[in-house]
Amino acid sequence: MTQASKAAWPDGLLLTYYGDDFTGSTDSMEAMTAAGVPTLLCLDAPTPELLARFPDVRCVGLAGSSRGRSPQWMDDELPRAFSSLAALGAxxxxxxxxxxxxSSPQTGSIGRAIDIGVAHMRGNWSPMIVxxxxxxxxxxxxxxxxxxxGEGYRIDRHPTMSRHPVTPxxxxxxxxxxxRQTERDIRxxxxxxxxxxxVRLETGEDTPVVMIDVLDEETLAAAGKLVWEAxxxxxxxxxxxxxxxxxxxxxxxxxxxxxxxxxPKASSVDVIAAVSGSCSPVTAAQIRWARDNGFRVERLDLPRALDASSREAETERVVEIAARAVAQGISPLVFSAEGPDDPAVTGFDGxxxxxxxxxxxxxxxxxxTLAEVMRRLLDRAPLRRVVVAGGDSSGEVASKLGIAALSVAAGMAPGSPLCRAWSDDPARDGLEIVLKGGQIGGVSFFGEVRAGGPQAAP
Structure with missing residues (x-):
């Protein structure tokens, strides 16, 4: 942060945010940290005691799971989350x-989140930059x-998002x-x-949503100027x-x-461990790369993992395979599906x-189950760096590891930084973790996390 910013910016926090999933939450943290704005991502509602440990922070996030939740869940949970963040005064x-x-009216309704959220701030408009x-x-x-x-798609013709298994x-x-999700005025x-x-910014007592186009660096800066100045x-x-x-x-x-x-740039490590609940073709290609390049790749047997009578045995089976791999200096990767055409995806309802x-x-x-696999593996194997692929999976795993907060340790792929875990548990404090969305990263992503970043071609 520059001296000029300290003089020009208001005192205290500049922005607080609730992430609708964990991977998106780290994406936002990365964007602010890279810009020079110290940012902390909390896994539970931020407390004064926690924030006191990070006096230089100017942006605070709260990682959530609302993208996969119902409007009723949002009604029950989001008011408390928004209140805790609004109280910080950004x-x-x-x-x-x-x-x-x-998103949809039934799952991850952005409209419902807006209707709940606008009541927590005094503004008479609700800007939206996507x-x-x-x-x-x-x-x-x-x-x-x-x-x-390298090929652009309208989102309703996107090869993955048009076929999303929950919210196409x-x-x-x-x-x-x-x-389809709110009756609020949308401009x-x-x-x-x-x-x-x-630009004529029209506001109103009903707090309209004002979408702002962004398609290049010029419109990006103009949109930021509009939101900040208004x-x-x-x-x-x-x-x-x-x-x-x-x-x-x-x-x-x-x-x-x-x-x-x-x-900062990351160092390399000898071994990482990864779990993946992503159904994306991007992640599928990354799993295939890992299999072809020395990782110990093991499928989680979904029928056994979902059946209460066999869940424990299946969990222990893949943990043992992964722990043996680590002991041999091999990076394990446990996955539940390999792309949208995997029978585990097409037959998931059955x-x-x-x-x-x-x-x-x-x-x-x-x-x-993937969270339990990772928790047990960390308890048994000397691991410094781990990866979780998939937005919902990232939330389940990260929330089960006894982590209080995350900060950015280094860059990795755009949208998926290497994070440093902060925990009261000495065994978890300092753990390096990457939470990867389904669409994020190149084909050798898992290898790059192990190597500390993209490697130059020989």
Whole structure:
């Protein structure tokens, strides 16, 4: 942080946020930390005692799991979460959503989160920034696009998000998509207005949602300027990490943060351990790479893991395999599915029904099992660095390890930094952990985490 920023910024925190899953929460932490804004991600509601240990922090996040939850769960849980963050006094309170905006009226309703959240801030508008060019996400005239392997797709034609097993994106116009989830007024400031400087911000007593197009660095900085300068007495925003990137771009243009975002580089380690609950084709390719490049890759048998009578035996089976691999200097990877066409995915409803569970209960059981695998493995093997792939899985695993908070230790892939765990348990304090979303990282991602980052071609 520069001396200029200390003089120009208000005292105290600049932003607080609730992440709708753990991988997205670390994505936002990475964006702020790289910009020069010290950030702490809490796994439970932040306490004064915890925050007192980090006096230089200017941004505080709270990692959550609402992306996979019902509106009733949000009604029960989000008011307390938002209240705990609003009490910290930052001028911006964010509900951090995924940059692919996957949500529905029944699951992970962004509209319901907005309706709950606006009551916790005094502002008369609720800005929304979803586009994040660094993550290859772009919004134009309210429509969301995402690039994969150098090719751009409208989000409703995206090879993964259009086929998401829980919240498939079947509408690219985010105004239309969000109107299925809230009756709140939804407006748009498009990129033509941003580039021309002809922006008329209309607010209202009903706190309208104002979507802001972002498709390049110019519109990113302009969106950040608009939100920061019109924050008033405090605003609530449902946004992706595009908000963090936008604010940082505006602050950078005004000399408040370093001109070049940066993070420390990680060292290599001999062995890592990974668990994956991701169904993404990106993660599937990464699992195949790991199998072909010396990792001990083992599938979690879902029928056995979901059946109460065999769950313990299946958990112990994969833990023993992973622990033996670590003892041999081999990195283990335990996974539940290998891409969207895996029978474990296409037949998941039947597997769940045979175990007497509905889809949501079964999905949570898978995450809980992977969490138990990682917990037991850490208790038995001398591991310094671990990886969790999949948004829901990351939440289940991280929350079961006795970790109080995370900070960024080093850069890795955009959106998935290497994090340092803070814990009262000496066995967990200092653990390095990467929480990877399904769409994040190159094909050799697991190898890069072990090596400390991308390696130059020989």
């Amino acid at each position: 001028p911006i309170l964010q509900y951090k959503v995924c940059s692919t905006f996957d 586009g994040a060019p660094r993550l290859k996400r772009y919004q134009a005239f309210g429509n969301l696009f995402a690039a994969v392997d 994106m079947n509408e690219a116009d985010l105004r239309v998509h969000l109107r 748009l400031i498009d990129f033509v207005q941003l580039k021309s400087g002809d 924050r008033g007495e405090g605003v609530f925003t449902a946004s992706s990490s595009g908000l963090q990137y936008a604010l940082a771009a505006h602050w950078r243009a005004n000399g408040l943060v370093p001109q070049t975002p940066s993070l 597997i769940a029904a045979n175990a007497g569970l509905n889809r949501a209960e079964a999905a949570r059981r898978v995450g809980e």
